[in-house]
Amino acid sequence: MAGKTGGTPAGKIQKQHTTKTTQMKLTHLFSLLAAFAIAVPAFAEEDTPLGKEMEKIGKNLKAVNRDIADASKKADNVKKVAEAKEACAAASKFEPAKTKEVPAAEKAKFLEGYKASMVEMGKGLDALKAALEAGKTDEAKAALDKLNAGKKEGHKKYKAD
Numbered sequence: 001m002a003g004k005t006g007g008t009p010a011g012k013i014q015k016q017h018t019t020k021t022t023q024m025k026l027t028h029l030f031s032l033l034a035a036f037a038i039a040v041p042a043f044a045e046e047d048t049p050l051g052k053e054m055e056k057i058g059k060n061l062k063a064v065n066r067d068i069a070d071a072s073k074k075a076d077n078v079k080k081v082a083e084a085k086e087a088c089a090a091a092s093k094f095e096p097a098k099t100k101e102v103p104a105a106e107k108a109k110f111l112e113g114y115k116a117s118m119v120e121m122g123k124g125l126d127a128l129k130a131a132l133e134a135g136k137t138d139e140a141k142a143a144l145d146k147l148n149a150g151k152k153e154g155h156k157k158y159k160a161d
């Protein structure tokens with residue numbers, strides 16, 4: 001009658017073992033998820049005031065890049081660069097989140113370098129604006145390329161990983 005009561009004792013043990021293993025796996029999975037939930041906010045930089053200004057710069061320049069050769073969008077493009085310039089000025093007043101990781105003795109130099117790069121970005125935005133106003137698309141494209149190179153360099157040095 002063993003079949004009617006749910007299998008041999010050996011089968012029962014096997015089944016219990018499997019259930020236990022699954023429960024253990026789930027416990028591990030939940031621990032892992034909980035660890036991520038705690039760890040993730042510590043890495044996210046998008047919500048810093050500086051990150052928000054950066055996003056404004058990014059959005060405006062993306063739109064300019066799209067319409068850069070469109071003469072009918074000249075006024076819009078110039079306005080968007082002016083908005084990016086404002087965000088750049090605001091961004092330069094904040095300290096990068098990465099500043100916390102910099103040893104005390106190097107902090108002043110780090111912040112000086114950051115501010116200088118932001119001044120450079122401001123100049124790049126001025127060059128882009130002048131080229132757009134003059135209807136010089138090639139020059140505008142070159143100015144945008146330079147800004148993107150500056151972004152890459154700036155993020156490598158000043159953005160937390």
Ligand code: HEM
Pocket residue numbers: 045046048049050051052054055057058059061095096097098114115117118121147148150151152154155158159160
């Ligand atoms: C075309 C120029 C740039 C654009 C479009 C841009 C865009 C962005 C965006 C969208 C973010 C936030 C999202 C993310 O984490 O990826 C960001 C973060 C950041 N950017 Fe830029 N960026 C530019 C240039 C620069 C330059 C020149 C520097 C430094 C001198 C810089 C320093 C940083 C830092 C430090 C963060 C992290 C935020 C924080 O530390 O609070 N960026 N940038």
